[in-house]
Amino acid sequence: MSSYAIRDSLTMLRRNLLHVTRYPSATIMLVGMPLIFLLLFVYVFGGTLGAGLPGAEDGGTRADYLAYVAPGILVATAASISIGTALSVSMDMTDGIIARFRTMAIARVSVLTGHVLGAIVYTLVAVALIFGVAVAMGYRPHASAVDVLAAVGLVVLVALAFTWLAVALGLVSPDPETASNVMNLLPLLPFVSSGFVPTGGMPGGVRQFAEHQPFTPIIDTLRALLDGRSPGTEVWWAIGWCVLVGVLGYLWARRLYRRVPKTRAR
Structure with a gap:
């Protein structure tokens, strides 16, 4: 990517981050739902569900269930943020903003890249917030520094994959509601x-x-990394699913973006 495209992508990144700050209600909804699920499943169902965990000591406790469910909530948070990306892209399409950008002297790749980079930053902030709440609730991961870096890398890969899918769905949807x-x-x-x-x-x-859909190996891998264990072959399934979803989403989004007319009727 040329310096020209990088500069324009950073400009679009700033634009999308400003949109996040201007619509706090959407931010509260997208981040608030995973937080509510974390509190609900741990404090309401945690005692019962913890007792059913295989291999848990003393039949399993609420703390055991918190350690089990926290990685799932973190991945669900990354998936939730992608809703905002699809909505933002669709709004730009409906308002004709993307069509106007195509008439300007900016790098074509920067329009979509700005949405993707903004979503990744947004996801990392949201995941850090949920992780902080989980730690405040008593969650204590046993990951080494290398495991933490691998876990962050996995979260970024998940965000990248599902964000490109969200961008494509935002481009193809007739309106933001869809x-x-x-x-x-x-x-x-x-x-x-x-x-x-x-x-x-x-x-x-x-x-x-459940065992053959993308989220199971992703969550199992993240859980193993945060527990300080080897994820085994699950890590390759997790990476494979992310690469597959991300590449297909990127190719679909690129094809749709090339078909956007430079003038769009309102």
Whole structure:
């Protein structure tokens, strides 16, 4: 990427970060829901669900369940932020902003890159906030410095993958409401994974789906890294799913962006 494109991408990044600060209600909704789920599952269901964790000492406690569910909530937070990206891109399309950008002397790649970089920054801040709350609730990870760096890298990879998918869905959606409704399905997938309960206790068909969908290896890998354990082969499945989703989302978004007319009827 040339210095010209980098400069324009940083300009678009600032634009998107300013949009986040100007719409605090959307920020509260996207970050608040994972926080509510964390509090709800730990303080309301944690005692019962902790007792059912396999291998937990003394039958499992609320603290055991907090250590189990926190990585799932962190990944769900990254998925939740992608809703805001799809909504923002769709609003730019509906208002004709993207069409106007295409008539300006700026690097074409910077328009979408600005959305992606903004979403990654937003995701890291949101995940850090949720992680801080989990620590305040008693969560104590046992990760080394290398494990922490690997965990952060995984979160960035997840954010990058699902943000490109969100950008594509924002470009193809006819209006912001449709973009938001379609992306609302994404944060539900962690609930049908190993994020909140082990998949071993699920019915046959649900278990098969949970074990073979993207979020299960991603959450299992993040959980292992934060516990200071080796994720084993799960890390390759996690990386593979992120690369697959990210590449497909990027190619789809690039194709859709090239088809945006330079003039768009309002």
